[in-house]
Amino acid sequence: MTHPTAHRLLVPVGDSVTIRETVAYVVRRASEALEDGQAVELHFVSISVMGATSEESGEDHERLRELIDAWLTEDFGEEIPADVTVETAIVGQDQYLFSPDDYANVLLEYASNHDLDRVVMDPEYNPEGTIPLLAPIESRLRASDLDVEQASVEREARQPVLARAASLPKYLAIFAVSFGFYLSIGSLVLFDLVTGAITAGVVSIFLTPVAFRRNPSFTRALRQLVRLPLYAFYLLWEIAKANVAMAYVILHPSLPIDPKMVELRAALWGDVPITTLANSITLTPGTLTVTVTQRTFLVHSLTGSSRDDLSAGGLERAVRFVFYGRSGARIPSPRERDDYTDEVTPTDPDAAAEPETEVQAGG
């Protein structure tokens, strides 16, 4: 359908601050190609994000597709020229994409299936959201037969996402923590003091750029450190209860379990609070965090009473207390907020395995 020497572009797209400029760049490139009298094929491909349900990424994809359509129409002026074919696709849904190579391979596969010859990368493209993958993906793509170019876009000073500007307070905080840890497992003799200082120095040099999002505040850290033991005791008590309940359920002759998947949207923001809550949920009565997307927790629960505890939000309140102070603890429970969903439908019924039936085995 297209000319053999047509410009066939692959544009990986996703949530990124420069997606709009990238589309504009693609349109400029396409217009140049059109002046040569060549037909142009544009493939906007989004990669299904790991951890998102297929429904979620489908919605995201749909939203993105509409946006891209609107931008293309705008940039081409009135309507997209007849010589331009626009395709949008979503790839990688049924695969567990982990390394940059996995992402690159998915793109390469798509490119070879559609006979594409050029990749335009969004300079802020980052399929995974948190870990910067652009550079490794790009170098993998460059190793193939495809031409790879980065869209030239105007943007504010580019900031590496993982490594952030290091500052003296950050160095000192890392140094203090690692030195303290070294000494706590060693002893207070001169040898340990010296080797500890050297080790902590090396650690702080390497880890400071990645360890903090913002400058550590001594007072904030102190306040959280004071609240943390309170939380630890609360958690220990909950864990003890969890285990007694688990022991009862497991050793009971008729195995009284009623497992269910539930969903919980936590009123927490930031990596550390989310991680704390996810791990605490796993450690307490009959609940187990399966997946976390943004602040939505997919939780597997073993018994009905464990679900009641979860929707009452005691743990969430405790985590909020540690990170946001006493006022943070006074919020409605997830059930009252309507942030709690009982019985989540399975994400992919086709791929579902047969449930095992050896319930009473070994009982």
Add this chain to the structure above:
Amino acid sequence: MTPLEWLAVVLAAGGVFFGFVTAVGLVRLPDVYTRSHAASKSDTLGSVLSLAAVAIALQSGIATIKALLLLLFLFLTSPTAAHAVTRSAEDQGIEPWTRDSEGDE
């Protein structure tokens, strides 16, 4: 035996008990999700009690601190491992076992 030694023995016995519950749970529970429950919870408390017994039995400052640090790391790694296992199970599309599905078979 001193009261502290008795306490250590009781804690160690508790650790053994919860280790046993973990093993029984792994065998009895029906699917990967429920089994992860047993592995992530009973196992953690079993280790916690055993380590507490160690901390008391050794009765020296530095060893106690080390045992406490081990506890801290267990609290971080054990749920993370359970999370990784169940998450990959979920990614593979393995449906959780329910009371209803038991009736179907």
